[in-house]
Amino acid sequence: MRVAIYPGTFDPVHHGHVDIARRAAALVDRLIIAVYSRPLKTLLFSTEERVLMVKEAIAGLDNIEVASYNGLTVDYATKVGASFIVRGLRVISDFELEYQMALTNRKLAAHIDMVCLMTSLEYAFLSSSIVKEVAMAGGCVEQMVPSHVSRALESRLGEMGEGKGDEVGLISLRD
Numbered sequence: 065m066r067v068a069i070y071p072g073t074f075d076p077v078h079h080g081h082v083d084i085a086r087r088a089a090a091l092v093d094r095l096i097i098a099v100y101s102r103p104l105k106t107l108l109f110s111t112e113e114r115v116l117m118v119k120e121a122i123a124g125l126d127n128i129e130v131a132s133y134n135g136l137t138v139d140y141a142t143k144v145g146a147s148f149i150v151r152g153l154r155v156i157s158d159f160e161l162e163y164q165m166a167l168t169n170r171k172l173a174a175h176i177d178m179v180c181l182m183t184s185l186e187y188a189f190l191s192s193s194i195v196k197e198v199a200m201a202g203g204c205v206e207q208m209v210p211s212h213v214s215r216a217l218e219s220r221l222g223e224m225g226e227g228k229g230d231e232v233g234l235i236s237l238r239d
């Protein structure tokens with residue numbers, strides 16, 4: 065059985081992620097979307113919230129599961145019996161990072177390979193940071209994320225109130 069994991073932070077999941085997951089799932093028997101619990105970045109959503117949002121985003125795609133993990137991605141892949149790690153590429157800078165990660169992972173676990181899928185053109189601009197920044201500035205994210213994620217963003221930002229997002233790393237569409 066061909067098993068792959070698609071790891072990431074998914075804070076929050078957006079259409080670009082779903083597109084990669086859908087396409088990767090067509091290549092394997094079982095795809096596990098692996099939500100990284102404690103990345104080295106400030107998060108807007110908890111692990112449980114991110115997992116639930118991804119689950120809802122891929123509902124109906126039967127060979128995809130969602131789980132959270134900590135520690136080394138290759139260790140998690142080994143634990144679940146995956147032979148591939150799927151990643152998505154948007155721009156050259158993604159490639160540089162993924163290339164370094166792939167070579168590091170190869171050193172750590174030579175039995176696991178990385179498979180990178182190119183973004184679909186309509187999602188090439190899309191990242192979780194961009195989604196958060198647009199939402200925080202009061203913009204509409206309906207074309208970027210599933211509707212349940214759009215509602216979750218609205219409610220989380222409402223709870224945070226004034227100064228929202230000051231502690232979340234953003235790119236900056238406002239300056």
Ligand code: ADP
Binds near residue numbers: 072151190192
């Ligand atoms: P990271 O894990 O780097 O924090 P994410 O969790 O946002 O980033 O993304 C997980 C994976 O999905 C990464 O491989 C990332 O390159 C890929 N990805 C994110 N956005 C897109 C997009 N718009 N198109 C294709 N791949 C994407």
